[in-house]
Amino acid sequence: MAERIIVDPITRIEGHLRIEVEVSGGKVVNAWSSGQMFRGIEVILQGRDPRDAHHFVQRSCGVCTYVHAIASVRAVDDAVKVKIPKNARLIRNLLLGAQYQHDHIVHFYHLHALDWVDVVSALKADPAKTAALADNVSNAPWGGTTYFKNVQQRLKTFVESGQLGPFANAYWGHPAYKLPPEANLMAAAHYIEALRLQAKAARMHAIFGGKNPHPQSLVVGGVTCAADLTAERIAEFLYITKETHDFVKNVYIPDLLAVASFYKDWGGIGRTTNFLAWGDFPLSEKEPESLFMPRGVIFKRNLEKPVMADPGKVTEHVARSWYEGTQARHPYQGETKPFQGDPKYDTDSKDGRYSWLKAPRYEGEPCEVGPLSHVLVGYAYGQKEWKQPVDHVLKTLNIPAEALFSTLGRTAARGIETLVIGEAMQGWVMELVENIKKGDTQTYEPYEMPDKAQGVGLNDVPRGALGHWIVIENKKIKNYQYVVPSTWNLAPRCAAGKMSPVEEALIGTPIADPKRPLEILRTVHSYDPCIACAVHVIDPDSNEVYKVRAA
């Protein structure tokens, strides 16, 4: 007999996401993903100066300030046909790379790990055995019995004070947790170490980003941080880059592999079919040819035949979303007209509307975006920077490439790309140093604002493919649309009734206990959802906002 479970809101994410699934025989048989807040920033932009767009879009999300700013600036770069100088390209790459380092570490340890790591079980661990385990699996600089005893004591204090804080509202003791207490304690210790590191990694953005913490240094035509191109600033950036990379290499990746080895069955859960990457990190003026993270689409899990991705083939569907009409449109022609009737949440009827997210499609197909797509496209093209670490993970875990299209693969891919990009960043810093040494200090290229133009900024950011499309008329913004990673991944169905990636991924997920659907959170969190609502008013009264309804 089928049973419906609604998880609303999904916690540990930015924004308000509701997931509904139908369970039968202990497995998910149907799923609906719903964005519960209207994001209408496009409307605010109309009529404004295109050069200002990035100041607005970077406010649309607290996690993605830089990525929206860069996407917007690139869209206008494209519209005004300006070629940015080499220093600007390198600095933009370094800032985006820094975003990857920071976001992925935070995601793995602070937003996702608790789906796999049982903190309460860690209280039962033997600190000496934990120290031995940690010595064995990771190259972490901290460890030893005393260290793990201290961590355990600290966790105890958290738990006993009733102030679980970040550890509240989790399904401790759930049967789907598979790690032994010692592995849980090791991971919990690294959770705290990762907090320290993330606090530091956030500094990278402040160095070339101008005003901390909102980057102010981006402008159409380049960057404005010429004054920051001093030996001290660059050395500081390099120092933190290296420190972060060491953490990724010696702690994050070993932790990822250690945890994954207990959850290999998740290589068969959370599976999707098509993967899209716009690619990013241009290594020269030539795009997409020079992209360090390549552009491409993989259809039907066919790693033999990646194809070049064309932004002209994107449409956004609204047939099942709370927008007027049913016409799918390309973003240049896109409309953001919220549904005038009552936005009734309807997952029961065949054409019911149930989300504020639109449904982007590529050649009519739903495509997953994000780390898994980045890594798969690089792997499919056979680029060695991408292929080697993937092969290493497959070999270490002793799983076939087929297991990559999954929740396990998605989470592993996030770690892999953090490693690959962190490695490359150090080379880009040196390239910047060399270029400045040669006497090239140009960071900005002037341009004329045309009366009429249109442009697209294609990016691939930590959460995935991000496109901003701008139409300029009378030097003002006539239309502005963006298609963000979480819209690709968490959309509702499209006009053709095809499920979005997360909806597809949830099908077949085993559910041990419908009242504590931990398994659903694992797959949903593996997308690092971020649906940017940005309303975050402090509300002491909203004590119980976290509902799981088994109906």
Next chain:
Amino acid sequence: MPVVSDNPFDAENAPEILVLGIGSLLFSDDGFGIHVIRRLEAEYAFPDRVHVVDGGVLGVNLLGVISKPRHLIVVDAVRNRGKPGDLHRIDHEEIPSRIRAKNSLHQVDFLEALTLCQALDNVPRTVILGVEPQDVETLGLELSPPVAAQVEPMIRLVLAELERLGVSWTRKDSVPDVSCDPFAHR
């Protein structure tokens, strides 16, 4: 050499007192904290040990900023069963543990970052200065009238808070024309 060591460059960026505005400029009264911060930055000069920061809605990403100072003054919209425009002052111990635990609607948020400071062994002495919002849902850059009327009183509250910590401030000589549109920067 240990893999993770203290970055020698960190010290320069650690103020003793941090005034932090949080909120989203795009959702009417939710941007109150940022409006106040922008006025403070434009009109007042503070000694080096005080930093004034626009925290936006960075939530947990603010950890790096808030885990350093000894004192933290937060300006934000706060729902506290008052009427729109009411000012609230919530002192350190009064920040209820239940909000310091994760109970806000958006789980990855500023209060969670504050909780996480405990794990980093430095919880700044915190006071939250808030205004009761009227509207945090309408997409718009303007504050509602009762909330807009409290920007000036809130600035005085922040300054009083700083004086209590022994900070002397000065008004900048030439106060630039501060537009109500926070994005009107040229």
